[in-house]
Amino acid sequence: xxxxxxxxxxxxxxxxxxxxxxxxxxxxxxxxxxxxxxxxxxxxxxxxxxxxxxxxxxxxxxxxxxxxxxxxxxxxxxxxxxxxxxxxxxxxxxxxxxxxxxxxxx
Amino acid sequence: xxxxxxxxxxxxxxxxxxxxxxxxxxxxxxxxxxxxxxxxxxxxxxxxxxxxxxxxxxxxxxxxxxxxxxxxxxxxxxxxxxxxxxxxxxxxxxxxxxxxxxxxxxxxxxxxxxxxxxxxxxxxxxxxxxxxxxxxxxxxxxxxxxxxxxxxxxxxxxxxxxxxxxxxxxxxxxxxxxxxxxxxxxxxxxxxxxxxxxxxxxxxxxxxxxxxxxxxxxxxxxxxxxxxxxxxxxxxxxxxxxx
Ligand SMILES: [Zn+2]
Numbered sequence: 001x002x003x004x005x006x007x008x009x010x011x012x013x014x015x016x017x018x019x020x021x022x023x024x025x026x027x028x029x030x031x032x033x034x035x036x037x038x039x040x041x042x043x044x045x046x047x048x049x050x051x052x053x054x055x056x057x058x059x060x061x062x063x064x065x066x067x068x069x070x071x072x073x074x075x076x077x078x079x080x081x082x083x084x085x086x087x088x089x090x091x092x093x094x095x096x097x098x099x100x101x102x103x104x105x106x
Numbered sequence: 107x108x109x110x111x112x113x114x115x116x117x118x119x120x121x122x123x124x125x126x127x128x129x130x131x132x133x134x135x136x137x138x139x140x141x142x143x144x145x146x147x148x149x150x151x152x153x154x155x156x157x158x159x160x161x162x163x164x165x166x167x168x169x170x171x172x173x174x175x176x177x178x179x180x181x182x183x184x185x186x187x188x189x190x191x192x193x194x195x196x197x198x199x200x201x202x203x204x205x206x207x208x209x210x211x212x213x214x215x216x217x218x219x220x221x222x223x224x225x226x227x228x229x230x231x232x233x234x235x236x237x238x239x240x241x242x243x244x245x246x247x248x249x250x251x252x253x254x255x256x257x258x259x260x261x262x263x264x265x266x267x268x269x270x271x272x273x274x275x276x277x278x279x280x281x282x283x284x285x286x287x288x289x290x291x292x293x294x295x296x297x298x299x300x301x302x303x304x305x306x307x308x309x310x311x312x313x314x315x316x317x318x319x320x321x322x323x324x325x326x327x328x329x330x331x332x333x334x335x336x337x338x339x340x341x342x343x344x345x346x347x348x349x
Contacts, residue, residue, distance in 0.1 A: 079337045
């Protein structure tokens with residue numbers, strides 16, 4: 001947990017976002033992490049933060065700088081960012097962001 | 107002489123749960139199991155054992171030795187046989203009181219429509235998304251429930267899709283991975299196939315709560331389950347983002 005995250009939020013300057021990972025993404029990052037972000041942060045900001053924390057995450061998420069791999073699914077509170085504003089989807093205090101690579105095998 | 111057709115005795119241990127009406131509903135049910143691999147094995151065996159009356163099982167492959175770590179419908183002696191032929195033989199041996207319809211074909215946008223025709227529900231035991239999308243779309247258009255499952259390694263996912271009551275498959279998985287052989291531990295297909303069969307039996311017997319608008323993620327490496335609610339694309343041309 002982020003110390004003082006909620007306190008600071010009362011001033012409107014910091015928000016906390018919970019990130020959850022699934023399936024093979026759990027092999028390169030924490031399965032759940034709570035992070036602080038300044039107001040105005042986007043999913044792009046969040047991914048930059050995550051890749052700076054977890055060395056092997058960048059190659060899992062990005063085909064090229066700024067371009068997500070095809071199979072990366074990102075949900076903001078249950079809605080895929082493809083249906084929102086993609087990487088520019090804004091973050092809000094209390095958001096839950098889920099990252100998952102869909103499984104294909106049968 | 108062994109009593110193989112005594113329905114009351116065969117289903118005695120589950121009728122207390124599903125009721126005589128539920129058991130009758132299972133017996134009347136016509137289901138499609140799309141794929142006779144790892145997921146399809148678990149789904150088909152439990153569906154047949156539970157007394158689902160008509161099972162159409164679809165696959166285009168023959169049994170290979172490398173299937174046998176997970177595809178528990180088959181025995182070593184089945185290697186080289188059409189999967190659906192071997193599957194039908196195994197399922198009829200398990201439960202002679204039900205009808206098995208083996209269909210040896212590939213599921214494509216062209217074949218999907220006729221394959222789901224007349225089905226009460228479709229169980230997704232496929233291994234690639236082009237076939238899944240084709241089948242799910244054909245089912246959706248006819249108002250047929252679709253029970254999704256997929257696996258990789260020790261991870262699995264499952265979700266239940268009912269037109270008008272949940273988002274469509276494309277809304278749940280808009281960005282699929284490429285097809286190709288993936289590592290799979292047999293037990294993972296057992297876990298997910300069993301969850302899909304559980305959902306189908308609940309639907310047919312009108313009991314419990316379904317995985318509608320929710321995706322179950324199974325993590326066998328941690329032995330953990332997490333369920334995420336998923337909302338569709340508000341402007342999805344198929345489902346309109348129902349959630
Ligand atoms: Zn949709």
